[in-house]
Amino acid sequence: MAVYRIAIGSPREASHPAAIRAAFAEFFSMLIFVFAGQGSGMAYSKLTNNGPATPEGLIVASLSHAFGLFVAVSVGANISGGHVNPAVTFGAFVGGNITLLRSILYWIAQLFGSVVACILLNFATGGMETSAFSLSSGVSVWNALVFEIVMTFGLVYTVYATAVDPKKGNVGVVAPIAIGFIVGANILVGGAFDGASMNPAVSFGPALVSWSWTHHWVYWLGPFIGSAAAAIIYDNIFIGDDSHQPLSNTDF
Numbered sequence: 001m002a003v004y005r006i007a008i009g010s011p012r013e014a015s016h017p018a019a020i021r022a023a024f025a026e027f028f029s030m031l032i033f034v035f036a037g038q039g040s041g042m043a044y045s046k047l048t049n050n051g052p053a054t055p056e057g058l059i060v061a062s063l064s065h066a067f068g069l070f071v072a073v074s075v076g077a078n079i080s081g082g083h084v085n086p087a088v089t090f091g092a093f094v095g096g097n098i099t100l101l102r103s104i105l106y107w108i109a110q111l112f113g114s115v116v117a118c119i120l121l122n123f124a125t126g127g128m129e130t131s132a133f134s135l136s137s138g139v140s141v142w143n144a145l146v147f148e149i150v151m152t153f154g155l156v157y158t159v160y161a162t163a164v165d166p167k168k169g170n171v172g173v174v175a176p177i178a179i180g181f182i183v184g185a186n187i188l189v190g191g192a193f194d195g196a197s198m199n200p201a202v203s204f205g206p207a208l209v210s211w212s213w214t215h216h217w218v219y220w221l222g223p224f225i226g227s228a229a230a231a232i233i234y235d236n237i238f239i240g241d242d243s244h245q246p247l248s249n250t251d252f
């Protein structure tokens with residue numbers, strides 16, 4: 001069994017230049033990702049004159065989020081680890097790869113980046129609504145919760161396997177691609193049911209700007225449960241005690 005090294009961190013870490021730079025990297029990565037993902041949905045609505053959801057629209061959403069996340073993770077990887085997701089940060093914290101104080105910095109930056117992206121989209125599109133995530137007809141909150149848990153489990157498991165595991169070797173080179181692909185694939189699965197968020201910050205920005213909070217808790221609880229489960233399982237089964245690296249301010 002792996003011994004967890006969950007750490008609170010030092011108060012001075014919040015003002016450490018490396019931590020500040022990492023937080024800015026998360027802010028800009030999230031802004032890039034949400035602007036592309038949310039913006040593609042708004043563009044599709046404009047082209048279809050707010051028509052009903054279609055299979056083509058689901059494919060567009062899958063591709064735009066996969067491409068956007070691939071870029072967002074890539075540009076932040078060398079600075080912050082390229083989390084671009086509070087649930088990924090939580091999984092890294094549960095596995096002892098980041099301190100609580102640094103996690104809080106990341107969460108603030110990620111949420112702020114999502115909100116700014118939605119405000120910019122609202123302005124640039126002439127006031128189009130940044131639609132909040134919602135459940136489809138016939139989908140209960142418990143159905144959606146299971147979707148978010150399982151999809152985020154797959155995402156964070158992929159992050160651990162390709163970016164966190166010290167034995168990753170050459171696999172780490174393709175980590176941003178793998179992470180983008182699993183998000184795109186999960187959108188094809190869950191998008192028609194609950195929007196397939198897997199990311200509390202991606203849900204938070206549109207909800208705040210449109211002030212629509214119905215069932216919003218599902219898009220926090222589900223990803224955090226799935227993330228923690230993936231971190232614990234991967235860390236215990238595939239990393240273990242012998243492969244753990246010392247925790248430092250520059251860790252993932």
